[in-house]
Amino acid sequence: MTRQITRADIDAALANASTTRQLLFGAGVLGDTARLVTATFPGRPAVIVADERTYAIAGRRVREALMAAGHPVAEPVIFPEVPTLRPDTRNVEQVRRALVAGAGPVLPIAVGSGTVNDLTKRAAFEADLPYIVVGTAASMDGYTASGAALIHEGVKQTFACPAPVAVIADLDVLCAAPAPMTASGYGDLVGKVTAGADWLIADALGIEPLEPPVWEMVQGPLRDMIADPARFQRGEPAAIEQLFYGLIITGLAIQVSGSTRPASGSEHQFSHLWEMRGLEHAGEFVSHGFKVGLGSIVSTALYERLLARDIARLDVDAAVANWPAWEAMAAGIRALDDHPMLIERALEECRAKYVSPEDLRARLERLRARWPELRERLRAQLLPVAELRELLVAGGCPVTPEQIGLTRAQMRASYPAARLIRRRYTVYDVVYEAGVFGALVDELFAPGGYWASAASPQAVLS
Secondary structure, eight states, X not given: OOOOOOHHHHHHHHHHOSSOXXXXXXXXXXXXXXXXXXXXXXXXXXXXXXXHHHIIIIIHHHHHHHHHTTOOBOOOEEEOSSSOOOOBXXXXXXXXXXXXXXXXXXXXXEESSHHHHHHHHHHHHHTTOOOEEEEOOSOOSGGGOSXXXXXXXXXXXXEOOXXXXXXXXXXXXXXXXXXXXXXXXXXXXXXXXXXXXXXXXXXXXXXXXXXXXHHHHHHTTHHHHHSSTHXXXXXXXXXXXXXXXXXXXXXXXXXXXXXXXXXXXXXXXXXXXXXXXXXXXXXXXXXXXXXXXXXXXXXXXXXXXXXXXXXXXXXXXXXXHTOOOHHHHHHHHHTSOSOHHHHHHHHHHHHHHOOOHHXXXXXXXXXXXXXXXXXXXXXXXXXXXHHXXXXXXXXXXXXXXXXXXOOHHHHHHHHHHHHHTOOSOOHHHHHHHTTOHHHHHHHHHSTTSHHHHSOOHXXXXX
């Protein structure tokens, strides 16, 4: 039986979420915005934050609905459509100044997807204000997620801030969104497969226990959610509704858990690395969902090499003997040719997850003892990389590094770098601690390996 996410599922998640309490969703609901806003924040002036494109798509209608209902509306903050709005902290400051310019508290209403939402989310937090978001595309799970991904001093970082108190999304608007934005949402959703596998590893090793109710929120409907991705590209209302529900419930799972673990694993480490390095293709930032989707291929390919090995026979003594002291590991990180802020981030994150040789021995012995059972759980969780690739192609997502502006050499160099930038325990840490990281990556790029034989972008797109 197909597992659909229902409105009852969403309402149950909202009841347990830390911040978001309301979702107004359906065809033609923009006109109902005033009802929600007036009931929740009576008399508080609304400040719409949008760019010219999202204001034309939905922002103007939201503002007119509020004015028609007699709800006070302050001057909107509208960024130009050209050049493309960047998620820069300088733009956060522009929004924050507008929010605190009046005599009393206002209600920020973000109208847009990733960038507009993140700018408003952080600005509202800095101004000590709750906010509402009006979604314009089913393009990412960040509508209901805590935190904002922003560029600061040239490096993209995640800044702490709470999720919106309410989400409004008109199904007609979502269905009319550009196909690449919908594809980006699909890529973000597909990434939950490898995120789940990484959580299984962390649970088996006693690092981060599985939370069954939260796991079920995301993983329960996931297989059915990512099946038949061509339906999303066709903009079918029932399909877009399910895609949006899948993204929304993932963000709510983050709120319920208090951690991004339910939604983010090794596939996001690649995405975060490329974001922090400011990856662009054809003069534009590559969307988060596109990087996550490709990151899921990267991680799955590595998982397949790991699962082909008999870790139950791992030489724990050799792995422990080769384990570097923290001072040596830190010296290696400082010697990297990378942005200084990335070096500092890598030192901070790696120090947080560094273990002593004694603790490493205990962890690897536990891995070796539990490997037969864990390997079967991982095989059941993961999709074969060839099948995953086909799904992403059908969903309109990139599946080769060249399609997002990376060479194969840059892709290879990303494997060790991605492991360094996040303290979350994933498959990259397992293979590194077991002493097989380099060997497995070599297999992926050797003649006959996945990245040596993967089809060219032209072949994928033809």
